[in-house]
Amino acid sequence: MDISVRTISYLVEDRAWLGSAHGTDCTESITVAVSEFTRATHYPNGAIPSGMPVALITSGDKTGLYGPYDPAKTNGQQHLAGHLFSSIRVDGGANVGAALLWHGSIVTARLPAGHGLDAAGIAAAPGSLRYR
Numbered sequence: 001m002d003i004s005v006r007t008i009s010y011l012v013e014d015r016a017w018l019g020s021a022h023g024t025d026c027t028e029s030i031t032v033a034v035s036e037f038t039r040a041t042h043y044p045n046g047a048i049p050s051g052m053p054v055a056l057i058t059s060g061d062k063t064g065l066y067g068p069y070d071p072a073k074t075n076g077q078q079h080l081a082g083h084l085f086s087s088i089r090v091d092g093g094a095n096v097g098a099a100l101l102w103h104g105s106i107v108t109a110r111l112p113a114g115h116g117l118d119a120a121g122i123a124a125a126p127g128s129l130r131y132r
Contacts, residue, residue: 011087016110017051019132023104027085030100033057035093036067036077041114043090049112052084053121054100065095069121080121082129083111103128 018024032054042048053069058076070077082102090096108131111117122131 011047011089013050013087014112015050017083017107017112018101019105019107019130023101023128024085026103027099027101028082030054030066030098031064031095032084032088032098033062033065033067033095034090036062036065037090039090041116042068046091047087047089048084050084050087051106051111051115053080053111053115053117054082054084055079056081066098066100069116071116071118071120080117080125080129082126102126105130105132107132 032048034048036057037043037048042052054066055069055077056079057063057065057067060075066081067077069080072078082100083106085099085101088096088098106129108117108122125131
């Protein structure tokens, strides 16, 4: 029997970036390539927050996985696919499962820090996403 003292930290979900509940019942399962995210920018507290804009990687060794939206890349990450619906804890560089919000209303001013979503990304976003 192990009775040693342990510390466990929990995430408190902040979905203030959601403009409504519309679309939250039809998220899509995806796999996130954690190695594509930068710790200092995307998950300084050990978790990639919900609301983070993500894109499907379409070329290279991570094809089929999702990484952060980045208009400067040419591997598919320059095309916004949606937003992480729930925060994901990052324990190393392994790929992790996540839920993608691809349909709904987004409050741009409440997206998490370091999100990188620009006006061009919003303009080219899938028609099922509405930004305000």
